[in-house]
Amino acid sequence: MATRQVTILGSTGSIGESTLDVIARHRDYDVFALTALRNIGLLLTQIRQFSPRFVVVVEEEQADLLREQLGDSETEVLAGAASLEMVAAHEDVDTVMAAIVGAAGLNATLAAVRAGKKVLLANKESLVMAGDLFMDSVRGNGARLLPIDSEHNAIFQCLPPALKGETVSGKQGVRRVLLTASGGPFLDTPARELADVTPEQACRHPRWDMGRKISVDSATLMNKGLEFIEACYLFDLAAEQLEVVIHPQSIVHSMVEYEDGSVVAQLASPDMRIPIAHGLAWPERMDSGASRLDLTAEAPLEFRKPDLHRFPCLKLGIEAARVGGTAPAILNAANEVAVDGFLNNRLGFHQIHRVIEEVMSKIPCGAATSLDIIHGEDAHARNLANELILQVNC
Numbered sequence: 001m002a003t004r005q006v007t008i009l010g011s012t013g014s015i016g017e018s019t020l021d022v023i024a025r026h027r028d029y030d031v032f033a034l035t036a037l038r039n040i041g042l043l044l045t046q047i048r049q050f051s052p053r054f055v056v057v058v059e060e061e062q063a064d065l066l067r068e069q070l071g072d073s074e075t076e077v078l079a080g081a082a083s084l085e086m087v088a089a090h091e092d093v094d095t096v097m098a099a100i101v102g103a104a105g106l107n108a109t110l111a112a113v114r115a116g117k118k119v120l121l122a123n124k125e126s127l128v129m130a131g132d133l134f135m136d137s138v139r140g141n142g143a144r145l146l147p148i149d150s151e152h153n154a155i156f157q158c159l160p161p162a163l164k165g166e167t168v169s170g171k172q173g174v175r176r177v178l179l180t181a182s183g184g185p186f187l188d189t190p191a192r193e194l195a196d197v198t199p200e201q202a203c204r205h206p207r208w209d210m211g212r213k214i215s216v217d218s219a220t221l222m223n224k225g226l227e228f229i230e231a232c233y234l235f236d237l238a239a240e241q242l243e244v245v246i247h248p249q250s251i252v253h254s255m256v257e258y259e260d261g262s263v264v265a266q267l268a269s270p271d272m273r274i275p276i277a278h279g280l281a282w283p284e285r286m287d288s289g290a291s292r293l294d295l296t297a298e299a300p301l302e303f304r305k306p307d308l309h310r311f312p313c314l315k316l317g318i319e320a321a322r323v324g325g326t327a328p329a330i331l332n333a334a335n336e337v338a339v340d341g342f343l344n345n346r347l348g349f350h351q352i353h354r355v356i357e358e359v360m361s362k363i364p365c366g367a368a369t370s371l372d373i374i375h376g377e378d379a380h381a382r383n384l385a386n387e388l389i390l391q392v393n394c
């Protein structure tokens with residue numbers, strides 16, 4: 001079998017690092033390109049280990065620094081958004097891991113889809129922002145889209161074989177999908193204490209090792225709100241066919257319920273290398289390097305209904321899924337700004353949902369019929385969210 005060429009968009013993030021760990025275990029995968037935002041030190045280490053053909057960074061100054069440090073290396077260093085799209089769509093690439101955090105990953109991920117690549121989707125914001133356009137492009141260009149978020153990957157594995165890569169609504173006896181959530185670090189913290197939460201506390205997830213932004217999203221449960229929206233587009237589900245269930249142990253990664261009463265669940269250790277290995281090898285299987293699940297050694301598995309009053313960000317995500325159109329893009333943009341404000345001590349943890357809610361109330365939702373419209377509403381929402389944060393600090 002020929003060696004498969006992989007581009008990793010966002011190689012220095014937690015998903016990118018886990019992907020490289022899996023690839024290092026298998027000789028039939030080569031790294032074609034790596035891209036990164038700012039962690040140049042780690043990127044340099046990755047280049048020396050994997051010798052990619054291309055590396056892409058954001059700024060030309062970063063590229064110059066890398067070229068100087070790499071010397072006569074055969075790796076070509078590029079900069080800018082156009083280069084990101086080039087390495088995602090390059091004719092020699094077989095698989096693209098889309099792991100850039102946030103809205104910044106949309107265009108490059110879409111470039112991979114339009115080129116008909118096998119796309120491992122860890123950048124949920126691509127679907128949150130441009131769900132209908134994105135899925136139309138997947139179908140129109142013959143791309144293979146494989147979800148890497150542990151919950152969506154679990155749903156994919158629990159669906160009937162006939163539905164792989166298709167829609168589930170009304171087919172093969174699927175009644176509903178149960179999307180699990182750990183509940184984050186503040187699941188049982190008294191509500192009165194949330195106003196004093198620090199970024200360090202919010203980023204201390206009890207089960208997963210993630211980047212700072214997604215860790216805060218997990219603490220507010222906005223991450224589950226975004227995943228709710230993503231699942232609707234991925235599997236063609238109405239919001240009423242999807243339910244969030246709190247499962248603190250993060251062993252059951254999601255479930256599919258059928259008309260006959262059967263519930264099929266996917267269980268695994270909370271290790272992102274498992275869905276990554278599943279996506280890389282699909283439709284086959286390969287070793288991920290993750291520890292094996294021993295249910296006899298685990299705490300009893302617990303399931304709860306989410307408290308939407310305690311976690312208003314989840315409620316906002318579900319509402320945006322029901323509204324559709326540009327609502328998810330506005331929600332995502334406001335959340336990215338609010339989380340950044342919190343991480344930089346300009347906004348309290350308990351104020352994150354208030355900024356998002358006010359942005360959603362002030363910007364009318366319309367049809368998301370083009371990328372120009374989506375990017376325009378994204379910019380509008382970011383500007384308004386920043387203004388609101390400034391008002392908080394006046």
